[in-house]
Amino acid sequence: MLLPQEIIAKKRDGEVLKQDEIKFFVDGLVSNNFNDAQVGAMAMAIFQKGLVPQETVELTKAMMHSGEVLSWQDLDGPVIDKHSTGGVGDKVSFMLAAIVAACGGYVPMISGRGLGHTGGTADKLESIAGFNVQPNLSDFKRIVADLGVAIISQTPDLAPADRRLYAIRDVTATVASIPLITASILSKKLAAGLDVLVMDIKMGNGAQMEDLAQAKALANSITTVANGAGVNTQAIITDMNQVLGSTAGNALEMYETVKYLTGKLREPRLHQVVVTLAKAMLINGKLANSDNEAQVKIDHALDSGKAAEIFAKMISALGGPTDLLEQPWRSMNKAAHIIEILSPCNGYIKGMQTRDIGFSVVGLGGGRISNDQKIDHSVGFDRILPIGTRVNRGDVIARVHSNSLDSGELASKQYIDAVSFSDTPVDDPQIIY
Structure with a gap:
């Protein structure tokens, strides 16, 4: 009989999992035979040791077939x-x-x-x-x-x-x-x-x-x-x-x-x-x-x-x-506060730490820190100026929408910290690689 801890240990040690072991893990996800700690450990083992292509194929197929698979025979165009x-x-x-x-x-x-x-x-x-x-x-x-x-x-x-x-x-x-x-x-x-x-x-x-x-x-x-x-x-x-x-x-x-x-x-x-x-x-x-x-x-x-x-x-x-x-806006909530984020200098917007801006939205309540968290849909940033824009000190480079002044001021500071400036013109970044 297979045990969750044996499969976790096998992947932790970098071994290749067999099809039945992968299916056992996927079935355990649905049946809760793998508890949250074991699922987290398995995810970390895969994160650290990786999967060979065949393991990825088997994991994909097992997860695909863990529920219903749709078909669309009656449609007159491509799906x-x-x-x-x-x-x-x-x-x-x-x-x-x-x-x-x-x-x-x-x-x-x-x-x-x-x-x-x-x-x-x-x-x-x-x-x-x-x-x-x-x-x-x-x-x-x-x-x-x-x-x-x-x-x-x-x-x-x-x-x-x-x-x-x-x-x-x-x-x-x-x-x-x-x-x-x-x-x-x-x-x-x-x-x-x-x-x-x-x-x-x-x-x-x-x-x-x-x-x-x-x-x-x-x-x-x-x-x-x-x-x-x-x-x-x-x-x-x-x-x-x-x-x-x-x-x-x-x-x-x-x-x-x-x-x-x-x-x-x-x-x-x-x-x-x-x-x-x-x-x-x-x-x-x-x-x-x-x-x-x-x-x-x-x-x-x-x-x-x-x-x-x-x-x-x-x-x-x-x-x-x-x-x-x-x-x-009749069917969406607006945040209580809108704070303008002002350029601290003259120059050109040179770069953005985009991940940090994403985490600022999470910090405002617009994302999750735990997987059962409720989201505040009204918060975030707008009027964001792109890289390459010429700005003067005091120009609005974005606005933060928040439901408390403290969280809004913090997000504004985080946004400024996430943006860099240049004295000289900046090329527009490539969009499609």
């Missing part, structure tokens, strides 16, 4: 999804899913919660009063079929083993493990029954992967496992050396999403990432034959208002308001 490895201010999924649905794709997006300093797509959606991130699977499938898109959080039925492991990784400093990231992402995505997956691998000081070598290793791991499982998968490496867009924080990012979809504000770096990923999704899904054709379709989806309309319908179909685009 396409995108997943980001996470960053600060990354609200790309909302615009992207709506654009691809407006172009004829079907996007059943099962999203995650915040992990460490990175925000979670599901948490952002829960900023909106009434929005249900956990519909039953029949409602989820119906909304995807009707509108072309539904963005929900992981349901109890899909990859339940990952749901538990994900929460424990978050609070045991074992998030940034390539095998665990690969298995976590793909177990959910493969269970969603996809034809095509596009991965947005974030790279930089606000990402799990801080350098290009790590990012490429993760991209190779994910594309190898996913393509091997029969899902046409492409990975694109994008920048996370500064906050993406002009906001970081749950409701603030939903507000930026509304402004993007309605054409009021499309921050250029955010727009470049959205368009690059949308093109890959349309081309891999055979909804466009070339970059140019994909660009025309994306422009039409945005300019005609069709993407915005689909997004608004999805919000109301999942229990949110019918007027999010017209009156976003």
Whole structure:
């Protein structure tokens, strides 16, 4: 008979686990035969010793089959999804899913919660009063079929083993493990029954992967496992050396999403990432034959208002308001205090410690320190100026939204500490690597 401690010890000592041992661990995640301490120890052993490719494949498949696996035979278009490895201010999924649905794709997006300093797509959606991130699977499938898109959080039925492991990784400093990231992402995505997956691998000081070598290793791991499982998968490496867009924080990012979809504000770096990923999704899904054709379709989806309309319908179909685009703050909470963060000098914004800014949002209450913590959706930063911007002493470089003056003043100081300045002009960082 297998015992949890024997399997933990085997991986701790760097041995290769057999298929039945990996399945025993995954079954134990669902049945609680592995208690939280043992799951944490196993995650740390994998973090320290790694997995060989075959172990990663077996872990992914076992987690995928730990719950229901969806199928979409009745749809008249490709089933396409995108997943980001996470960053600060990354609200790309909302615009992207709506654009691809407006172009004829079907996007059943099962999203995650915040992990460490990175925000979670599901948490952002829960900023909106009434929005249900956990519909039953029949409602989820119906909304995807009707509108072309539904963005929900992981349901109890899909990859339940990952749901538990994900929460424990978050609070045991074992998030940034390539095998665990690969298995976590793909177990959910493969269970969603996809034809095509596009991965947005974030790279930089606000990402799990801080350098290009790590990012490429993760991209190779994910594309190898996913393509091997029969899902046409492409990975694109994008920048996370500064906050993406002009906001970081749950409701603030939903507000930026509304402004993007309605054409009021499309921050250029955010727009470049959205368009690059949308093109890959349309081309891999055979909804466009070339970059140019994909660009025309994306422009039409945005300019005609069709993407915005689909997004608004999805919000109301999942229990949110019918007027999010017209009156976003009617159904989202605003923070009590807004504090302007002023440049301490003349010069150019040279760099950002993006991870620190993410942790400032967590410190304000906008993320989790323990996995059962409630989130304050109203807090965060907005009007964030990008790297390369020329500023004078006293200019507003961002604003902090907080529900206490003390936490707001602390976050303002942390933000200043996280930004560096230069006397001379700074080149715009690369966005797509």
